[in-house]
Amino acid sequence: EVQLVESGGGLVKPGGSLRLSCAASGFTFSSYSMNWVRQAPGKGLEWVSSISRSGNYIESADSVKGRFTFSRDNAKSSLYLQLNSLRAEDTAIYYCARYQEGYLDSWGQGTLVTVSS
Amino acid sequence: DIQMTQSPSSLSASVGDRVTITCRASQSISRYLNWYQQKPGKAPKLLIYDASTLQSGVPSRFSGSGSGTDFTLTIGSLQPEDFATYSCQQSYSIPFTFGPGTKVDIK
Numbered sequence: 198e199v200q201l202v203e204s205g206g207g208l209v210k211p212g213g214s215l216r217l218s219c220a221a222s223g224f225t226f227s228s229y230s231m232n233w234v235r236q237a238p239g240k241g242l243e244w245v246s247s248i249s250r251s252g253n254y255i256e257s258a259d260s261v262k263g264r265f266t267f268s269r270d271n272a273k274s275s276l277y278l279q280l281n282s283l284r285a286e287d288t289a290i291y292y293c294a295r296y297q298e299g300y301l302d303s304w305g306q307g308t309l310v311t312v313s314s
Numbered sequence: 315d316i317q318m319t320q321s322p323s324s325l326s327a328s329v330g331d332r333v334t335i336t337c338r339a340s341q342s343i344s345r346y347l348n349w350y351q352q353k354p355g356k357a358p359k360l361l362i363y364d365a366s367t368l369q370s371g372v373p374s375r376f377s378g379s380g381s382g383t384d385f386t387l388t389i390g391s392l393q394p395e396d397f398a399t400y401s402c403q404q405s406y407s408i409p410f411t412f413g414p415g416t417k418v419d420i421k
Contacts, residue, residue, distance in 0.1 A: 232410075241414045244410040258409050
């Protein structure tokens with residue numbers, strides 16, 4: 198069974214940093230691109246980034262470019278999201294999701310990031 | 315960026331009703347359109363990909379159609395477990411934008 202488990206969320210002050218992790222199991226992690234998607238409280242889904250199978254090719258939303266960095270460790274079947282220079286509008290549940298040739302077929306349960314002073 | 319819109323933003327329906335949700339892209343996306351279902355406090359779940367392909371395990375009362383800029387998600391006979399929010403997403407080009415969602419609740 199495919200499982201994705203995010204961790205690392207929490208309360209952080211504006212301008213602060215946080216590192217999210219996504220632990221994958223139940224599939225060959227290195228064979229799949231992975232995505233991050235976020236959802237602000239009471240709002241719709243927002244695509245954040247896509248990272249290739251090797252981790253060498255990364256795309257991200259303009260709203261996070263230059264502040265968020267994305268990486269993966271295929272040996273550990275893990276995905277990472279480093280959030281820097283956080284703003285109130287970054288408050289959201291962050292989901293990792295497996296990318297399958299054009300769609301996101303498996304999602305984690307999400308981890309909540311709250312940016313507030 | 316490709317903008318996605320959905321209509322209606324919400325609807326009330328009864329068990330057994332046929333429900334149709336529309337999604338429109340700001341430019342042609344061929345058939346690179348996916349539908350997700352999300353229940354409160356839960357992660358989204360893939361229902362349909364490539365506009366009309368049913369994801370494994372999804373009941374056949376769900377169907378999708380469309381191409382280009384206009385797409386529809388149809389629930390043939392609404393069941394109690396279908397009350398949720400439905401979102402479309404284009405995967406034609408990055409950023410992979412989502413629609414704002416359509417909330418389906420009980421009439």
